[in-house]
Amino acid sequence: MNKILEEKDFTRRIEEISDQKISDCYQCGRCTAGCPFAKFMDVPPNMVIRFIQLQLKDEVLAASGPWFCAACLVCQTRCPRGVDIPRLMEAVRVFHLRAKQGVIDVNNIDKEFMLDAPPLALMSAFSKYTY
Amino acid sequence: MKLSYYPGCTLYTKAKPLNTSLHASFRAIGAELNELAHWYCCGTTFTLARDNRMSLIAPLRILAKAQGEDSMVLVPCSICYNTLKRANYILKQDPEVLDIINEHLEESYDGNEKVVHPLEFFRDNKELIKSKLKKNLNGIKLACYYGCLLLRPQKELQFDDPESPTIFEAFVNLIGATPVDFPLKVECCGSYLVVNSPDAAIEVVYKLLRNAQGNGAEAIVTSCPLCYYNLDALQNKIKKVHAEFKEIPIFYFSQILAIALGVEEKNLGLEQNKVSPVNILREYNLL
Ligand code: SF4
Ligand code: SF4
Numbered sequence: 001m002n003k004i005l006e007e008k009d010f011t012r013r014i015e016e017i018s019d020q021k022i023s024d025c026y027q028c029g030r031c032t033a034g035c036p037f038a039k040f041m042d043v044p045p046n047m048v049i050r051f052i053q054l055q056l057k058d059e060v061l062a063a064s065g066p067w068f069c070a071a072c073l074v075c076q077t078r079c080p081r082g083v084d085i086p087r088l089m090e091a092v093r094v095f096h097l098r099a100k101q102g103v104i105d106v107n108n109i110d111k112e113f114m115l116d117a118p119p120l121a122l123m124s125a126f127s128k129y130t131y
Numbered sequence: 132m133k134l135s136y137y138p139g140c141t142l143y144t145k146a147k148p149l150n151t152s153l154h155a156s157f158r159a160i161g162a163e164l165n166e167l168a169h170w171y172c173c174g175t176t177f178t179l180a181r182d183n184r185m186s187l188i189a190p191l192r193i194l195a196k197a198q199g200e201d202s203m204v205l206v207p208c209s210i211c212y213n214t215l216k217r218a219n220y221i222l223k224q225d226p227e228v229l230d231i232i233n234e235h236l237e238e239s240y241d242g243n244e245k246v247v248h249p250l251e252f253f254r255d256n257k258e259l260i261k262s263k264l265k266k267n268l269n270g271i272k273l274a275c276y277y278g279c280l281l282l283r284p285q286k287e288l289q290f291d292d293p294e295s296p297t298i299f300e301a302f303v304n305l306i307g308a309t310p311v312d313f314p315l316k317v318e319c320c321g322s323y324l325v326v327n328s329p330d331a332a333i334e335v336v337y338k339l340l341r342n343a344q345g346n347g348a349e350a351i352v353t354s355c356p357l358c359y360y361n362l363d364a365l366q367n368k369i370k371k372v373h374a375e376f377k378e379i380p381i382f383y384f385s386q387i388l389a390i391a392l393g394v395e396e397k398n399l400g401l402e403q404n405k406v407s408p409v410n411i412l413r414e415y416n417l418l
Contacts, residue, residue, distance in 0.1 A: 019181035036319050068331060071179060072319035073283035077293045090179030104327050107418045116146035116364065117325070118356045120210050123175040125326035 007055040014052050017091035024081045025049045031075035031085050041065040043074055045085050066092040067103055097131040104129040135201035136164035137193060140172050146356035148400025153207055153385040159392035165194050168400035170356055173214045187232055190218030195238035203245040213280035214244045220287040236415045251301050260305060265393030268307035269415050274348035275299035277311050277317050278358040289365030306391040315342040320361040336365045349411050350380045352387055363405045390417050404406035
């Protein structure tokens with residue numbers, strides 16, 4: 001497929017999966033300002049959104065931002081434009097996972113930690129990081 | 132009084148103290164938690180992908196089961212509460228989705244079950260709780276940690292103000308403890324990042340604990356087994372990075388309530404706390 005079309009299609013898919021209108025974001029940066037994990041991300045929440053707006057599929061898919069998003073919903077509470085940012089982050093994760101590019105391998109998780117952690121820590125992580 | 136109850140998986144495994152102390156507390160106020168006859172995992176962490184309907188099936192089956200028994204169901208785990216309540220919101224708002232899922236299941240659900248957190252129940256039954264208090268908590272200073280999932284998204288949960296909630300502080304006040312100011316009480320504990328990016332979780336938990344301690348907290352109370360784990364278990368790792376860090380015990384809200392209601396020690400589940408709360412409880416004559 002022609003690259004430009006494919007990238008347009010990517011942005012449309014993200015809008016579909018998240019049920020958000022990407023052009024609603026006016027890049028005020030408030031989501032990033034309040035995100036407890038922004039400092040761990042190479043591309044923070046507002047930039048992930050900007051990349052989606054600009055149809056920069058490769059850049060979005062290479063970003064660590066969505067994987068550091070804990071779905072805490074602080075940004076969703078504060079966005080002045082009513083953008084549900086964690087849904088967009090989930091859409092990017094889901095896009096990866098549906099293409100079967102999971103990020104954690106269950107076999108690599110520390111056994112001792114696995115026995116110690118509550119099952120919902122593991123189940124939550126598996127549902128966000130595996131396919 | 133019999134109340135329909137959905138414990139969720141974690142209360143049977145790593146969060147047993149929440150389950151035992153909650154059962155004991157309800158017994159002490161003359162009520163009985165009536166566990167749903169058959170229940171399943173809620174699926175944990177509500178899916179944020181709008182086109183994923185599979186993840187609504189488990190919540191719908193639980194809600195249908197609950198509906199057969201009572202018009203409301205008590206759910207103490209913050210993650211189960213969030214998942215069930217958000218699924219319930221969609222099933223109520225979107226009859227088309229409700230129909231599609233109902234069509235594929237033996238159960239049938241009408242969308243009218245109410246999901247209630249014990250803190251909401253206590254808020255609505257203040258006098259009852261007050262009349263059953265046995266032990267004076269002597270104003271022990273507690274930081275109330277809400278985390279994310281009881282509060283957000285507010286439109287769907289309607290639990291409390293998402294930025295400055297007070298329901299937890301009112302509860303702590305009611306049972307004779309002193310809630311301290313805790314500006315970071317609604318910030319995330321790192322949640323499931325502890326599995327894949329523990330360093331990020333360790334750093335946010337450190338920030339939270341320091342914030343509580345800086346405001347005079349002697350212990351922290353929470354309702355979520357995952358918050359509980361991160362706040363409690365990560366303290367060991369924090370000490371390795373931040374030598375000056377001093378431990379602070381973490382309680383489930385139900386453990387503190389059970390103490391105030393005079394529940395015997397064996398039903399408090401205190402031995403499962405990694406950071407021992409024994410010293411602080413002795414200091415206040417509560418053990
Ligand atoms: S807070 Fe909302 S409008 Fe502002 S940058 Fe983030 S998503 Fe865009
Ligand atoms: S939901 Fe995700 S992106 Fe938004 S503030 Fe929380 S961690 Fe950051």
